[in-house]
Amino acid sequence: MGRYVVRRLVQMVPVFVGATLLIFLMVNVMGDPIAGLCGERRCDPATAARLRAEFGLDRPVWQQYLTYMGNVFTGDFGTAFNGQEVTELMATAFPVTLRLTLIAILFEIVVGVTLGVVTGLRRGRPVDTGVLLLTLVVISVPTFVTGLLLQLLLGVKWGWIRPSVSTEAPFAELILPGLVLASVSLAYVTRLTRTSIAENRRSDYVRTAIAKGLPRHRVVTRHLLRNSLIPVVTFIGADVGFLMGGAIVTERIFNIHGVGYQLYQGILRQNTQTVVGFVTVLVLVFLVANLVVDLLYAVLDPRIRYV
């Protein structure tokens, strides 16, 4: 187990370097960002040259990358064009997005898995058909449509919630955005759980458990669900990273100043430091989430061992 974790951690290094290098190059390919800083006019060449030097843009790309990575290891993620430290941006953005992701994941686990179990156990019944249709609708409607619609209905027409999230972004205000963010994944989790449960319901160990005279809820939770969760856990694990980085649309609709907002602004302003910094952290989140998922397999299924 310990050796496995170490091996996985070592494997992360090339993935990490490769991913950051790719992002670094991609942002660089978009061209010189200084031209966008002076409005509808040419930056005077002297100031532009000084700004380029300040942000390290006057050196060759490989040198920029090496300096950047060197700084990252000392905890210095550089400065955004408005003079703010990127670490400062991260300190304000990540907690917000983390809360949003947490709510979304909670929705996926609680609502998604529950619906999946219920429909999986009642295959072909009206409940099953109804939920299936519902998930189909949720999957096929784009997030921004669901988001805008719910925002308009709940926020403006009925006045139940504030249409936008305040700067502090407490949990209570993030419930609706979290639901919107989770909606598509939620539908997938429901379907995954349903299929898995329905398949395993007919397996031998379930029949044995029932024959032993175990109470139904114990059969379902301890035997059936535990064995059916592996694909679902894989999906949710990968989703953690996806939700954190992919919240751009949801964050825009609800005016949440999280990771998606910073990334969007970083890309628009072609601010390498911001974009690479945030993506670096997201890559780390992805890698760690994947590792945790793999370790969870062993917990769910004792037959899986890591050596």
Add this chain to the structure above:
Amino acid sequence: MRGATHARWAVCAVAAALAATACGGGSGSGDAGAVLSASWGDPQNPLEPANTNEVQGGKVLDMIFRGLKRYDPETGEAENMLAERIETSDSQHYTVTVKDGWTFSNGEKVTARSFVDAWNYGASLRNNQRNAYFFGYIAGYDEVHPEDGGEQTADTLSGLEVVDDRTFTVTLSQKFSGFPDTLGYNAFAPLPRAFFDDHDAWLEKPVGNGPYLVDSYTRGAQMSLRAWNDYPGPDRARNGGVDLKVYTDSNTAYTDLLAGNLDLADDIPASQLKNVRSDLDGRYLNTPAGIIQTLAFPYYDEDWNRPGMEKVRKGLSMAIDREQITDTIFRGTRTPATDWTSPVLGEDGGFKAGLCGEACEHRPDEARRLVAEGGGLPGGRVTLTYNADTGSHREWVDAVCNSINNALDDERACTGNPVGTFADFRNRITQRKMSGPFRAGWQMDYPLVQNFLQPLYYTDASSNDGKWSDEEFDALVDRANRETDAARAVRLFQRAEEVVRDRMAAIPLWYQNGSAGWSERLSDVKLNPFSVPVYDQIKVG
């Protein structure tokens, strides 16, 4: 510091509860102590006067600073604010006298030195100020800001000299009669010593001399401004303060306005324009701003610069149905342009409706004839380049292309060429990579006809993106700048504008309006000619 703030609020709350009076001073009807919330965008550059070149940062500077001059929110005329008088006998040597009794909100007196230090800071290459070129008229600019990449040989502008506490002299490197009128621009604001002594702290919480002071500032999220009770100027805030909230998307701001979470949204998204009047029940404003959209041409490209092409450019201009596009796409928030300036200048200021004449009218047949006479489009085709990231540019570019295609009776004559980001778009322009007409928008820095012509069409001017050059135009602008009589100067500028017309240096498209919507709590909402709300005049309740 923090404790003190809390204590003040506590006292305010108690006072409000006991006597139902509001905190803060001021007079007039409405609740002078009430705070309104307004939409905002994250400023792109650090919030320094000489470093702010876009509207969002400009909003704040307009609230916390007052300069020598101020542009009247309605007429746009430059009026003395901190300046008691600005005198000159030759349009090159100016003596500025600062009014007595002005202070910064931290108590420091505003003196001649506050201005001179601020201008020297703004001009110095060392400080990386994006607006440094505004000081380019002042003598000695080349030493503190060598454009060619040479070493900076002086720290201060030789053309600025403090005479005494309230007087300083400005020497320009050339005659420029309009110079005093440019002094209302934010870059010319005075700065307190705190700005130089502890720069980081100042940026965290800017200190100025305007009717508002910064109460708290969370970068990228919100800025709370409160009315400054001891403000010595004539334009005291008529409300208790303004909370500027950063919105990523103007649609969300609009939704918040409808839900009652926001009091003032000053950028109504294009998609909401058709229902804004019914949604807000008349609490909506749509007034001309000093912004004009044009199509510029790459004159560095031989194809667009050969003799006869002026006919093609004129033909393209006549092919565009401005009326229809401003009606259907912009729903009246743009007005078809008939000259190269803006209606906010007024007739006396140099705006001349119809100066463009028939060249700006929609005449498809004439257009086709002119394009053919001029030798046709280079390669038989034309692409319009624009940045697709903001401002719903795609819609109107496609519409313009449709217009041209219809007029020329050729499905493939005109196509749009979107560029992903504004920075990339600007890059291609500065690197002279445009192969056809491209979007050029111009928001005035100050309401002078000079500002609509010289930066855009003078040889090698900073915003002359198409590198157009014409000796006659340059000579007329030089003469106009030397001219001391304002009316005569305006006439000379208009003659220069006629040169732009005859050569069709750029195709004028439309004048842009500013728009704003507000909640039932507010009254007296106005937009100034820079399309920024006049916050200090807004009444709450």
